[in-house]
Amino acid sequence: MELVSLPTLRRVAVCGGTHGNELSGIYLVREWQKRKKREEGAGPVSVVMVMSNPRAVQQGLRYTETDLNRCFTQASLSAPVSDRTPYEMLRSRELNALLGPKGSPKAVDLLCDLHNSTANMGLCIISYSDCDWICLHICKHLQREMATIPVRYIHFDVPPNEAYSLESVGKHGFAMEIGPQPHGVVRADIYAAMQEGVQLMLDWIRLFNSGAKFEGGSVDVYTMVRNIDYPRDPHTRSITAAIHPELQDRDFCLLHPGDPLFLSFSGETLRYKGTEPLYPFFINEGAYYEKGIALSLARRRKVEIPPIHSERA
Amino acid sequence: MTSRNVSCFPEARKVAIFGGTHGNEMSGVMLVNMWKKNGAEIQRNGMVTKPFITNPRAVEKCTRYIDTDLNRAFTPENLSGPWDEGLPYEVQRAKEINQMFGPKGSPDAYDVIFDLHNTTSNMGSTLILESSTDHFNLQMVHYIKKSIAPASCAVLLNEHPHLKYSTSRSVAKHPIGLEVGPQPQGVLRSNIFESMRDILKHALDFIELFNTGVEFPPCAVDVFKVIERVDYPRDANGNITAMVHPHLQDCDWEPLNPGDPMFQTFDGRAVPYQGSSPVYPTFINEAAYYEKQQAFVITRREMLAATAIRKSI
Numbered sequence: 001m002e003l004v005s006l007p008t009l010r011r012v013a014v015c016g017g018t019h020g021n022e023l024s025g026i027y028l029v030r031e032w033q034k035r036k037k038r039e040e041g042a043g044p045v046s047v048v049m050v051m052s053n054p055r056a057v058q059q060g061l062r063y064t065e066t067d068l069n070r071c072f073t074q075a076s077l078s079a080p081v082s083d084r085t086p087y088e089m090l091r092s093r094e095l096n097a098l099l100g101p102k103g104s105p106k107a108v109d110l111l112c113d114l115h116n117s118t119a120n121m122g123l124c125i126i127s128y129s130d131c132d133w134i135c136l137h138i139c140k141h142l143q144r145e146m147a148t149i150p151v152r153y154i155h156f157d158v159p160p161n162e163a164y165s166l167e168s169v170g171k172h173g174f175a176m177e178i179g180p181q182p183h184g185v186v187r188a189d190i191y192a193a194m195q196e197g198v199q200l201m202l203d204w205i206r207l208f209n210s211g212a213k214f215e216g217g218s219v220d221v222y223t224m225v226r227n228i229d230y231p232r233d234p235h236t237r238s239i240t241a242a243i244h245p246e247l248q249d250r251d252f253c254l255l256h257p258g259d260p261l262f263l264s265f266s267g268e269t270l271r272y273k274g275t276e277p278l279y280p281f282f283i284n285e286g287a288y289y290e291k292g293i294a295l296s297l298a299r300r301r302k303v304e305i306p307p308i309h310s311e312r313a
Numbered sequence: 314m315t316s317r318n319v320s321c322f323p324e325a326r327k328v329a330i331f332g333g334t335h336g337n338e339m340s341g342v343m344l345v346n347m348w349k350k351n352g353a354e355i356q357r358n359g360m361v362t363k364p365f366i367t368n369p370r371a372v373e374k375c376t377r378y379i380d381t382d383l384n385r386a387f388t389p390e391n392l393s394g395p396w397d398e399g400l401p402y403e404v405q406r407a408k409e410i411n412q413m414f415g416p417k418g419s420p421d422a423y424d425v426i427f428d429l430h431n432t433t434s435n436m437g438s439t440l441i442l443e444s445s446t447d448h449f450n451l452q453m454v455h456y457i458k459k460s461i462a463p464a465s466c467a468v469l470l471n472e473h474p475h476l477k478y479s480t481s482r483s484v485a486k487h488p489i490g491l492e493v494g495p496q497p498q499g500v501l502r503s504n505i506f507e508s509m510r511d512i513l514k515h516a517l518d519f520i521e522l523f524n525t526g527v528e529f530p531p532c533a534v535d536v537f538k539v540i541e542r543v544d545y546p547r548d549a550n551g552n553i554t555a556m557v558h559p560h561l562q563d564c565d566w567e568p569l570n571p572g573d574p575m576f577q578t579f580d581g582r583a584v585p586y587q588g589s590s591p592v593y594p595t596f597i598n599e600a601a602y603y604e605k606q607q608a609f610v611i612t613r614r615e616m617l618a619a620t621a622i623r624k625s626i
Contacts, residue, residue, distance in 0.1 A: 030552070031579045060604070118497040182433040182497030184600030188556040188577045238346060242503035263503045265347050286499035290375070 001216050001306035004133055008209045008310045009109040009172070012047045013099050014198060016114045018069050018166050019287070020056025021183040024194040025114025045205055052095060052113070052166060055087055060184055062287055063088055069113075072168050074161045077102060092166075100169040103160065110134065111170030112201060114194060117179035118286040120249040122150035123197055126175040128163045130155040130221050134172045136305045137214050141204045142197055149178070149193045152252060154281065154298065155223040176201075180249070183286055208310055216307040222252070222279055222298035229292040231262060231270060240264055243284045243294060251281045255297070262294070318531075320448045321625035324524045325424035325487070329363045329414055330355065330513065332429045334384050334481045335601070336371025337498040340509045341429025341491075355513070357521035367410060367428075367481050370402060375499050377601055378403055384428075387479035392417060407481070415484035425520060426485035429509060432494035433600045434609075435563040438466040438508050441490030442536070443477060445470055450487050451619035452529045453519050460515040464508075467566055469595065469612065471539040476610075489516070495563075498600055528623040537566065537593050537612035544606040546576060546584065555584055557598045557608055565595045569611075576608070 016025030167173030332345030380401035
């Protein structure tokens, strides 16, 4: 593939606390903000650390009225506000003004949004694009440099207008999702992984901005295909089964037709009835019970990425 | 020849299983809801076993509590004070539960109450006792441990004058806490659910056997006795400045020796344990305890002697 030139990444935002109980990003942003007073960020890139949902962080909740990370579609950002507009919807406009506006030339060049999951996902770069070379090269860099945790690239095939999460505000954006960690807990090993991931990302950006050329190659991309909900009681909608012990914690282990999915409370094994083997992820994410998602399924393919350098090179 | 020391207790006719004392600890919520629909599995001859959701509003919102922690609300002041519409929800609830299953300390109180909990700590299955001299309970936990072997079950004793607290189960003559982890809040793990279910099965078998007149010979029970609570290092604003150290994380019930790493600051420095002798930590990194100023609890191992027991004629 031919060498691609891309604009330098002058303004970068790292966001934590988009969900107020996902603690790694919250502590990382807090600590970074404390250190920034003593240490100057190196030259050509300005990094802003943002606590996205301070009210939810203060209360230790995912959100106070509505999930902030579903408020960033173009429709949602431009809908009229009233005195009954939920806090998170108002906050999404503040963030859009601070870091965007989404879709405009004023938006930050790169937005990295920090998350944790109760699922055993390792480190995942989650993006709406499978051809954003910046995001894919950052992923490749983390994969090469991180020894202690698997790094994978997840793609949600949603057009920019309909993209609903915070990272879609930046010109380039991705969520850095690390699990497993219970909500409301900070684990030292998970914190260290996120700290390393963010540091490696910033190192890569500085290298990129200084004119370095990054060789092309390929990245395995997991594209989300569908979600599967728990079996539920038809009247109460209460769940009637748990993720099967043979599936629990096996994120990214290929799921074949006939493999166990759920173990019902009455002892019955419920199996995957699809015809295509797919890769499960977000297996048993605590926040997704209310969204009707027991697990998500993805197709995997190799994406060729071109060599890239910044336009100033 | 001295007569053998046998403690006699009345038949245990009224037994309750509490779930949802914390609304986001899912095993108990699911088990109790399942048994409310079909309680055949928990019924035994000669006794009535009542499954009961103690904090339905918290369960509905999938949160630990609404106004205040129900499992700290059964204080003498709360239970005896006058009724008032303005009382916190959980205090009202404690009074109702005390009426239904107590009154605490009276002859009408339920014989046995099992209170089902989950923890984000790696405690495995743990039975929690509030008294070292309740020989009925000591015999029950001994029976349970023998029955589930080679699977294991720790016994935690909390009769510390300052650290013990007024639990929902304390309205019963024989209260037993059942704590199983690790499980994130708001998540249902199949293996954790089935472990809890199995322990209750053996507990109910014990009570049934006891009620038929079986005499249980004297036995010794290995317990971990709560000595002290250890908080996170915090700054002037009350924010934590260090995390549970990776070497201590997940090592519930394993000895912590003087000099062993205990915490890791956000900039990577280890903080060692500075006690004078080895101790056994547990409740390591429980999400709900950040706000209770507890990173973990320190215990000492003790052997408790239980007398023989049998039902009184």
